[in-house]
Amino acid sequence: MRPRRRLRTRLAFLHGGVAFAGGVLLLAFLDVPLLAAGHTTGPGGDRSTSNLGEVLRYDAVALVAIAGLSGVVGWLIAGRALRPLAVLTASARNMSADNLTAAPRVPAVYREFDELAGTLDGLLYRLHGALTAQRLFVANASHELRTPLTVQRTLLQLAVADPAATAETLRGACHELLDLGRQQEHLLDALLTLAGGYRPVERWERFDLAGLARKAALDQRAAAEERGIRVSTELEPAAVAGDPTLAASLVTNLVDNAVRHNVAGGTVEIATTASGRLAVRNTGRPVPPGEIGRLFQPFQRLGADRTDQTDGHGLGLAIVAAIAHAHRAPLTAHPGPHGGLQITVDFPPAHGEAMADDEPAST
Structure with missing residues (x-):
């Protein structure tokens, strides 16, 4: 060459x-x-x-x-x-994951180099945020996975060390281990879904958002009835574009979150509109407005102990946010007047204009 x-x-x-x-x-x-x-x-x-x-x-x-x-x-x-370009090149060469310092300020003699330095500053800021979020995610995931493993080891040690252990006590320990194993499976499935939600949509398809919402409501109806929660739907046909599998996960997690974080005798309202908007409202504990943004981060719960798995792993809304971002679907969340949250997601409509930069929609 x-x-x-x-x-x-x-x-x-x-x-x-x-x-x-x-x-x-x-x-x-x-x-x-x-x-x-x-x-x-x-x-x-x-x-x-x-x-x-x-x-x-x-x-x-x-x-x-x-x-x-x-x-x-x-x-x-x-x-x-070209001297400022050499300075920027040397600075970029010395950067690493542990040393994401800001790009050096070059003499503002030429506007082009000043704009390049500003662009590098923005890129470094985004990289620093992404790496920080990744490290926090790994640390939280390690904690979530370590907790059930520690409990499993303790149960096994107690069962082995008990000289008066019987078949019944051993069977009870096995059932507890199976429950912990199922929790780990759910956590791993949620982590995989979250990882998939971070990736951009590769193949855009046309699907009916109302159909996904109807299925999610039916799937959660039994759990809602056990707690006396009334689930109501107002579903208009909504032809939208995106990945139907990821979109189904978004709807499922929204409805599951609305049922799980509710109060006995509360309500869950699910609605879709022809414009592609999905709205899920639920009653529940009051949510401070300043805490809403944190709830859409991985492993974040509202006032719950991290070792308490009854309220889930704190991944449901993080999955919703990741999938909405992958679909370029604006997401808004506000506290409900009777506690809980009012969450809306606006999917892109299924027509050529909405997918001009991506694959054409297939019917």
Whole structure:
């Protein structure tokens, strides 16, 4: 592979070449008329002689000298102009995951380099936020997975160390271990769904949001009836675009969250509109407005102990937020007048304009 020239070298050659070409054009306008006049026939029929040949030789030497000097000047000018780029390159080369310092401020002589430095600052800010969130996610996931493992080990140690253990006590310990295993399976499934929600939608399909909401309401009806919670629906057909599997997970987690974090005798209202809006409202404990944003982060619960698994793992709303972001669907959440939350998600409608930057919708 041929080594690529540096931009500074290219600019120097360009500078010298332009000077040389300009000199050639200038001499062409000046010398060609003189050369033509010098070869005209005199009164006696003899051609006049001149020193144009010597002049042309001097001109050629001057052109070469001017081109060389212009190349040197171009080299110096390009080096000075590109110095901020070298500073930014060296700074970016020294960055790492543990050293995401801001891009150095370059002299604001050229607007382009100042804009580049500002763009790098924004990129570093986003990378720092993403890495911080990733580390927090890993730490929280480790904690959530470690807790049931610790309980399982304790149950096994107690069962083995009990000299009076019977088949009944061992069977009870096995049932507790199975329950903990199911909790871990649910946690792993939720983590996989959350990871899938962070990825952008690769294949956009047309589907009915109302159908997904209807199925989620039916799936949660038994759990709601056990607690005396009334589930009501007002579902208009809503043709939207996106990944139906991820969208179904979003709807399921919203409805599950509305039922799980409710009060006995409360209500859950599910509605869809033709514009592609999904709205889920529920009663429940009052939610401070300042706490709403935190609830959409992984492993965050409202005033619950992290070791308490009865309220879930704190991933439901995080999954909702991730899938909504992947669909470019605005999500809003407000405290309900009777406690709980009012959450709306606006999916893109299923027509060509909504998917101009992606795969066309398939029916």
